[in-house]
Amino acid sequence: MTDDDGDGTDHGRRLPTFLLIGAMKAGTTSLYHYLGAHPQVAVPQYKAPEFFVEESNWHRGIDWYRRQFPVTGPEVLAVGEASNSYAKHPRYRGVPARIAAHLPDVRLLYVVRDPVARIRSHYETRAAEGSERAPLAEAVFADPIYLDYSRYALQIDQYLEHFPREQLLVITSESLRRSREATMRRVYDFIGVDPDHAPAELDRDFYRTSDRAARSPVPLALRKFLKHRFPSTRRFKELETNTLGALRRVTGRTDAPARPAVTVPDDVRARIAVELADDVRRLRGHLGADFDGWGIA
Template sequence: MVSEKPEFLIAGAAKAGTTSLYHYLNQHPEIFMSPVKEPDYFGGHFWSLPLNDIYGPDPKLQIYQDWDEYLSLFREGKGKLKGEASPSSFYYFAEAIPEIKRRLDNPKIIIILRNPVDRAYSHYTFKKRDVKENLTFSDALDAEEKRMQENYHYGYFYKALGFYHRPVEAFLAEFSDVHIVLLDELQANPEHVIKGIFQFLDVKDDFEPSLDVVYNVSGNPRMKGLNKFLRKKNPFRDLIRPVLDVVLSEKSKTKLMEKIHQMNTAPKEPLENSTRQKLLDLYRSDIGRLQDLINRDLSQWMH
């Protein structure tokens, strides 16, 4: 009998490449990814909603806390290997893992990790790009504990999201099939990394997905007006959406939008050396423990 439940989860760190992995795997004819990229069921089934952002309570977040509603995301995937990609499952591992085991038993787990200093700054600039952050990076780091107390969405926890050792250790201890990917490797040799994931998932590894788009790139918008048009709801977008729905598939629309975002995104300003060193000092011990745990060379993260 074909299960409605997902058989694998991408549970990597936020802003470490989970969105790109989601879209690359979703191209495989044997794989079905949930139409909502981040349902957040396992990492968010216990959240007290609505969560806050810089504008106050945000009731528009698409979070699936009901099990049957979550399962409905996979009903169109009959006959395919089903998966989803919610970074919240990684950050809230202590709450997520028991629920994953209760609901899914022993799914395959893909964890993608990134230099935690780069991850933190990328996450911040991503929020700035989307007009969802109004503080400097230094002030946002200082405000993190207060935001935690005020029930902010975890996407504002720039420092806390970079501690990987404990969640990786927990996933390795609780699940028999865990595949760890480093963003550095994905960027350096995407074809090899994706083929390895296909082998891990036991689907045909000779399929070659389109890897020309990197999703959710952080940076500064070249044209702020275009960025606002693309990022904020407006009547004209609502008017042309039905036309695009007829002409393009959902996957094609997503790819087109990301290409436009990439063309309109200039590289972010370099992170100040003093702030980089401060974050590196914060993460150094955790990086060392992670390196020993997964037996991978992470020396490039140490400077």
């Protein structure tokens, strides 16, 4: 098998000791950058290899997966990646079993967010990409992904069939935003690195939906195509740069006027709360008695 990173060897590359499994639109990109900024942590340049998803890169094999990670020395104590497709049951089934078969001791990080806010952000991204054309009030209940990806306890259940509870840390997007240093100390300690190191990047928010939604859907669609067609980090970055650069030269720009913010009507919010109330109640067992349930349960 050809080494996609071009050095012809797997020497010094380690499989993950931790995985950030989601949730989508809950702050995983920011958390990925905060993790990668720690000097004792190594992550791939492209955050989401999606190896354990059968419909994505599972067929490429474990050697391919290993090559997605950088060569590391003894100073690196934790290696990991962030693929939110790992918490998209039932659309992608069997992921926890595949992870357990190859990484039985891996630490699992799961960041969750107020489901209404997550659904709104998810909808805004899909609308910006052009993959969602229905109004939010219709789309949320017509396409099961909006609610399913917000059933956090359901996603956790899939992992607890294969992993002991102590290998899973659940945090909220809200705590990551409001109490970032304290939350990251918990995360760093959980994955086995110095919890007192505070990278400068902790002051920055990464990849806000409001920023992405202002872009034209053309480059968004190109990024999605290039990512799945050329999963190697280096090849993907080269093609992304060259393709989007050509697009800029032809069109003169790749930005579109900012889209108005999407609001969630009260009746839609109430219906989402009813749909997810039981799941949120079960989630309390993972987040503790202080968890406010986002006003849902």
